[in-house]
Amino acid sequence: MPISKTDFDYVSQLAHSEAAIVLEPGKEYLVETRLGPLALLEGFATLALYIDALRTQVKVNGMHAKAIDALTTNETLFFRDFHPFESLRRFIIPEIIEKRASLRRLTIWSAASSTGQEPYSIAMLLREHFPQLNNWNVSILATDLSPTVLKLAQVGEYSQLEVNRGLPASYLVKYFSKQADKWRLSDDVRKMVEFRPMNLIQSWPVMPPMDLVFIRNVMIYFDVESKRTILKKIRACLLPHGYLFLGSAETTTNLDPQFQPVTHGKAVVYRAALN
Ligand SMILES: C[S@@+](CC[C@H](N)C(=O)[O-])C[C@H]1O[C@@H](n2cnc3c(N)ncnc32)[C@H](O)[C@@H]1O
Numbered sequence: 486m487p488i489s490k491t492d493f494d495y496v497s498q499l500a501h502s503e504a505a506i507v508l509e510p511g512k513e514y515l516v517e518t519r520l521g522p523l524a525l526l527e528g529f530a531t532l533a534l535y536i537d538a539l540r541t542q543v544k545v546n547g548m549h550a551k552a553i554d555a556l557t558t559n560e561t562l563f564f565r566d567f568h569p570f571e572s573l574r575r576f577i578i579p580e581i582i583e584k585r586a587s588l589r590r591l592t593i594w595s596a597a598s599s600t601g602q603e604p605y606s607i608a609m610l611l612r613e614h615f616p617q618l619n620n621w622n623v624s625i626l627a628t629d630l631s632p633t634v635l636k637l638a639q640v641g642e643y644s645q646l647e648v649n650r651g652l653p654a655s656y657l658v659k660y661f662s663k664q665a666d667k668w669r670l671s672d673d674v675r676k677m678v679e680f681r682p683m684n685l686i687q688s689w690p691v692m693p694p695m696d697l698v699f700i701r702n703v704m705i706y707f708d709v710e711s712k713r714t715i716l717k718k719i720r721a722c723l724l725p726h727g728y729l730f731l732g733s734a735e736t737t738t739n740l741d742p743q744f745q746p747v748t749h750g751k752a753v754v755y756r757a758a759l760n
Contacts (some may be wrong), residue, residue, distance in 0.1 A: 490564060492536040496520065496556070499539065504630055505554045505711035506685040516556070523555045554631045558706065561599040563651035564606045565701070566733050571606070572752035573697075574614050577728055581696050582617065584726045589621040594695050594722075595689050596626035596685060597703035600636030601678070602651070607699070608677040610659055624693070628683035639680050641670035686711050692722040702732035709740065716741040720757045729755040 488496075493508075496516050500506040508516065522589070524535030527548070542548055565584045583592060595604040604627035611618055629635050646670045648657055655687065661668040683689070685703070698719050704712045716737060719729060729744060737744035737755050744755040 486533070488517050488532060488536075492533060495536060495540055495599075496552075497550065497719075500553065500556050501708065503549065504557070504684065505707040506556060506709050506719045507552075508556075508708060522553060523551065527551075527737060541614050550632075554633050557631045557634075559599045559631065559634050560702070561602045563602045563648070563656075564653075565603065565651060566752075567651075568750060568752040569701075569730050569754070570606060570610055571756060572749035574610055576749040577697070577754070578611070581726065585621075585696065591618060591621055591623045592693050592695050593623075593625045593697045595625065595627040595678075596683070596697065596698065596700040596719075598638060598680065599631075599682070600647075601627065601632045601634075601641060602647070603627070603699060603701065604638075604678045604680075605641070605674060606651075608654055608674045611677070611743065612660070612674060613656070623677065624629070625678045626693075627678050627680045628686045629680075630682070632682060635680050635682060638678075639675075641675045642667040642672070644668075660688060685715050692710070694724045695719075695722050696724055696727050697730065698723055698727065699730040701730055701735070705735055712736055712740050716744065720744070723757050725757075725759055727757070729757070731755065 493510070493513050494514060497508040500508050520535065521532050522534045527535060529535035532655065539549060539552060581591060593604075595606055595607065604625050606627055611623065627638065629638075642664065643661075644667060648661065659667065660671050660674050662671070663669075685700075686707075700715070700719065704715060707715070716736050720741070720743060723729060728747070729737070737746070743758045745758055746753050747756050
């Protein structure tokens with residue numbers, strides 16, 4: 486049975502208050518396909534009964550968090566959009582290596598890292614092209630709201646389909662080994678990334694000063710006020726020479742005038758204006 490308007494409105498309001506995710510009318514199918522199987526798994530005969538339980542239960546038993554987890558869109562791939570990674574390799578990492586040569590510290594954050602392809606792409610790129618960083622203090626922090634994707638990311642095992650998407654064959658051969666029907670990322674690269682849970686719209690822990698922040702294809706789901714708040718908080722932790730990477734359909738224009746677009750090769754990245 487299709488979801489009722491009252492149930493859809495309740496789920497939209499829950500997704501918005503818990504994760505800033507906007508579910509506009511027309512996204513009923515998304516709620517049905519994502520929460521329907523979860524409802525059955527949780528022992529409810531119908532989606533309506535499950536939503537009824539969500540509506541009446543207190544939010545401390547983890548049921549709401551599971552629903553939010555299921556509502557997230559986790560689509561990702563290795564070296565997504567290609568050009569940002571090319572600009573990283575050709576311009577940005579060499580520039581940062583020069584700027585940070587005295588401290589020999591490089592700190593990168595992949596916010597909303599999903600199943601790990603983004604931070605692992607960064608880690609492999611550093612391994613492959615910047616051996617001089619081997620004796621630097623390199624930290625790649627990867628965060629996401631969803632415990633399900635964080636768990637998968639930490640394991641670092643990918644299907645044939647996943648490694649066929651964006652990963653150069655030479656990287657597959659060099660950094661992965663075949664284990665049954667999965668490709669397992671080498672421990673060496675896996676250990677370069679630290680995964681942590683973090684909801685971008687809740688209060689943030691103290692973040693270390695960042696050279697690079699990747700927050701790609703997540704704010705696209707958020708309302709304008711949440712995007713503004715997040716961009717302001719990112720500015721506060723980005724080092725003066727640092728860069729912000731957004732998804733190809735995202736921009737800071739009309740959201741945060743202090744971020745200026747910079748074109749490096751075929752990629753647009755953002756720098757925060759100095760106050
Ligand atoms: C489409 S994926 C993007 C993955 C990767 N950044 C990329 O561009 O390929 C979006 C991710 O954002 C996460 N997400 C959604 N809302 C969030 C929130 N409020 N805080 C943190 N992560 C969130 C989802 O769990 C999902 O894994």
